[in-house]
Amino acid sequence: MRSSVFKRLKPELRMRINQKPVVDCCTNKAIPELRMRNSQKPVVDCCTNKAIPELRMRNSQKPVVDCCTNKAIPELRMRNSQKPVVDCCTNKAIPELRMRNSQKPVVDCCTNKAIPELRMRNSQKPVVDCCTNKAIPELRMRNSQKPVVDCCTNKAIPELRMRNSQKPVVDCCTNKAIPELRMRNSQKPVVDCCTNKAIPELRMRNSQKPVVDCCTNKAIPELRMRNSQKPVVDCCTNKVIISLMPLFHRLLNYSF
Incomplete structure (x- = not known):
C-alpha cells in the first residue's frame, strides 16, 4: 500500500533521507528543482512565494533580502560576524560595506547611506x-x-x-576655539570678559594671577600676584601705584 502511494507521486517529489521538497505557499505545490539538503535551505521570495534557486543558506551564511522587493541579493551573504550594511531608504544592501569584528560603518543620518571611508575601529x-x-x-x-x-x-x-588634561580655550561669542591657547597643568589663560577672547601672553602659573583692568577688561602684563604679594591698584585710573609695591618689585621696576 505504502509503495503504491509513493509510485503515484511524481519522481521528482520524493523525500530522500532528510531532503524535503520546497512548497510554493500560494499554490501549495512543490517546486521540483528545490530540495533542502543537510542544513542548506533555499531562499523564498516572499512576494511570489517562489524559491530562488541560486540562493541557499550554508553554514552560518545567510543571504540578504531586499525588504522592498523581497528578493534576495545574490552577492551578499553574512559570513561569520560580518553583516552587510543596508540603506534604510531603499532597503538595498551596500555591497562594499560589511561590519568586521568591532568595525561598524558610519551612516549618514539624512540620506541613510553609509560612508565607505569611515569605520569605527577599537575606540576610534x-x-x-x-x-x-x-x-x-x-x-x-x-x-x-x-x-x-x-x-x-x-x-x-x-x-x-x-590631550590628557589639555583643554582648548573657546571664544564664548563666536564659539570658535583659539588654537594657540590650551590649558596645561594648572595654567589657565586669561579671557577678556568683553570680547570673550583669550589673551595669549597671560597665563596663570602656580598661584600667580594676572591683574585685569576693570574698565577695559584687559590684563596688565607686567603685573602678577606672586605668593602673598598683591599690587595696589588705583580704582579710578586702574593703574598700579608703584610706591605701594614691595621693595624688591620696586627695584625691579626701576632698575632698568
Missing part, C-alpha cells in the same frame, strides 16, 4: 557634523583625545584636540 569614533549629519573623515577620537566642535556651526575644528 568618527566625528559627525550635527547640522549636515555627515561624518568628518579627518576627525576621529583616539584614546582620550576628543575633537573640539564649534557650537554654532556644529563643525569640528581639525587642529584642536584635547
Whole structure:
C-alpha cells in the first residue's frame, strides 16, 4: 500500500533521507528543482512565494533580502560576524560595506547611506557634523583625545584636540576655539570678559594671577600676584601705584 502511494507521486517529489521538497505557499505545490539538503535551505521570495534557486543558506551564511522587493541579493551573504550594511531608504544592501569584528560603518543620518571611508575601529569614533549629519573623515577620537566642535556651526575644528588634561580655550561669542591657547597643568589663560577672547601672553602659573583692568577688561602684563604679594591698584585710573609695591618689585621696576 505504502509503495503504491509513493509510485503515484511524481519522481521528482520524493523525500530522500532528510531532503524535503520546497512548497510554493500560494499554490501549495512543490517546486521540483528545490530540495533542502543537510542544513542548506533555499531562499523564498516572499512576494511570489517562489524559491530562488541560486540562493541557499550554508553554514552560518545567510543571504540578504531586499525588504522592498523581497528578493534576495545574490552577492551578499553574512559570513561569520560580518553583516552587510543596508540603506534604510531603499532597503538595498551596500555591497562594499560589511561590519568586521568591532568595525561598524558610519551612516549618514539624512540620506541613510553609509560612508565607505569611515569605520569605527577599537575606540576610534568618527566625528559627525550635527547640522549636515555627515561624518568628518579627518576627525576621529583616539584614546582620550576628543575633537573640539564649534557650537554654532556644529563643525569640528581639525587642529584642536584635547590631550590628557589639555583643554582648548573657546571664544564664548563666536564659539570658535583659539588654537594657540590650551590649558596645561594648572595654567589657565586669561579671557577678556568683553570680547570673550583669550589673551595669549597671560597665563596663570602656580598661584600667580594676572591683574585685569576693570574698565577695559584687559590684563596688565607686567603685573602678577606672586605668593602673598598683591599690587595696589588705583580704582579710578586702574593703574598700579608703584610706591605701594614691595621693595624688591620696586627695584625691579626701576632698575632698568
